[in-house]
Amino acid sequence: MTHTHDLLGIGIGPFNLGLACLADPIDDLDAVFLDAADAFSWHPGMMLPDATLQVPFMADLVTLADPTSRFSYLAFLKDVGRLYPFYIRESFYPLRREYDDYCRWAADRLDSVRWGERVVAVEHDGGAYVVRSATGRTWRARHLVLGTGTAPRLPLDLDGPALHSADYLARKADLLSGGSVTVVGSGQSAAEVYADLLAEQEHHGFELGWVTRSPRFFPMEYTKLTLEMTSPEWSSYFQGLPAPRRAEVQRGQAALSKGISSETINAIYDELYRRAATGGVATTLLTATEVTAAHWDGSTYALDLRHTEQGSTGRLRTDHLVLATGYAPRVPDFLDPVRDRIRWDEHGRFLAGPTFAVDHAGGEVFVQNAEEHTHGFVAPDLGMGAMRSSVILAQVLGREPYAVEKRIAFQEWGIPDRFRDGAPA
16 A cells, blocks of 8 residues: 655745744654755745745744754755845844745755655545656655646736746746836736836837726735734634635735835835936826726737726737736545535535645645735735644644744734623723
8 A cells, every 4th residue: 555644735936934943843743745846936926036025034944943943944044045134134024035045954954755746636545646747657645735736817808928927037038139028917026017117118119007996006005013913813814704704804805915025115216306306207007997808900909998996998908918827726536526525615626624624524734825815914924834734734643743822912803891781890
């Protein structure tokens, strides 16, 4: 019989990589992790030279679960001789490129990862899950952790050479070939693409536009009491809300997870101001404007526009189109043979419980960053990855190898029991 692992992770992004790092020193845990790629790579299409993480370095793979781990970001900096320069730099926010280097450094130190293994089927043989890859190899495991990531969201039915921001750097040269470029989107990726193209505009002479459905170019809300919402107790509160109310709450939280860093917004304005003082800039910035359709005629796009506040409509023509429209969770086809073992909500999404389990038994199949609709905006937050991995490991082992904080916030959500009607005076 095929060897049976305790835990098998499918997909090696930051979250499952963090789980692999935290699992590594646990002697009585047999874990293996598979990924279709040949090596770790994190958002290569947006690896802009000056881009930084939007979370501090402590939101690394392991620190918030185990500050002593040999896989911490500070351990990486020490190993590569960059700890003192990082100290002198006096910024908590690593360069995105450095974070990618860090993750590859950690992956290279793990014996549990298997690259080049594209999973094609997951079955259950009555005792454990059987995982098959395109290479013909087979693994067997009692528990699965799905970290297959998200896919670029394309809200328009598109023809022509439009690209998602995920492919921006790979196709940037095409955008600089002339004509006009329009960026559609409202978050950090849209801002970074616009800023990068704005810096190129003087050298290449194209017109540049930015269209967002949001009522303004809003900054990420980053005050400390708001940051307390990236906590286990806020996530528990969110999970306790009825599904329709959770969706309503999510719609009002764009500034918590999908905003733009204040530094990026201010840098864009300062560049626009400088250019205006030295002859002007050929750019168009539109807020509260939805792109309802995009028509490709073989050489240019015609974008149908609708102003969400005025109700007015119009049309914008552009030679190149960049969609910075975010990402959406995906349910991989390889789960088809075991779909009956998994819990789904009314929209066909994973129905994750408090421990991130999605199977009917409540402790066999877990998800990483596929539970935003059940656990809230904290699901994709890098700072919550170590805590989620700690919870999953506790479920697999039947004990807490890493302490899991139950309460970290000063504030409380909902009316506390001591204040509820009928509570003792």
